[in-house]
Amino acid sequence: MAMTTLFFDEVLRTPAGPDAVRNIRVHLLERALGAGVDESEAWKMAAVADELVSNMEEHGNAKWVRVQAELPQGKDPLRLRLKDNSSGFNLVLATAEANPPTGDNDRGLGMWLIRQATRSLRQQRTAKGETETILEF
């Protein structure tokens, strides 16, 4: 089994507010670069995490979210993993249905950004009833 480096692991209690959400993005970027992640990939991951955590703040009913980032050795892709106790938002469907910006609507662009930034995205319910979202870059 391939070795994986867990370089980011933080839990955010919601509602967390702007500073805490911004800190997730900034710290994730810093630690990704520190772990040797390519700059472009690190930015993608930080931007996607920002969109997801901001969405949870704005629309979600989770009381907490755990954000983890893993860098596998070898050729496996960079991975972002979010686990929360929400009732579950279907991110897979929302990103699949997302459209590019047209200038006549100012909502939903985050889903398009996530779709463009990620190589794969999957969601599952854990045995504890939590929602786990795994994104690869």
Add this chain to the structure above:
Amino acid sequence: MPTKTALNFTYSLEDRPECGASLIRLKGSVDAFSYMALKTVLKRISDGELGAARRNMLIDFRDVQYCASSGWSVLFLQSALLKERQGRMVLFDVSERASHALSLLVMREPLLQVVEDEAAALECMARAA
């Protein structure tokens, strides 16, 4: 709206009548907590509530640390509104850190014009005037 709001950005406004533009210098981050404030500011500027009403907007992005998709949405929308009024929006000095999200948005057609610096932005407006 997020449960807590905070303005993560500030702005200054200059009038550039020679090219029919309002010049807005943004500083900070435009994210899910502050994009509505940006939307309001741009609308008020566009409507002439904060100075002379101009049909064009120049936006200085030099000091923008981060712009989330919600922030880019506001800019796309405002740019489209200006276009309806025969105006335009030009961004300049977009730093690498701010342009990462923009590069991910992969538009079918460019919704706003991005140029290198202020001189290029002013020249661009003067040419169109």
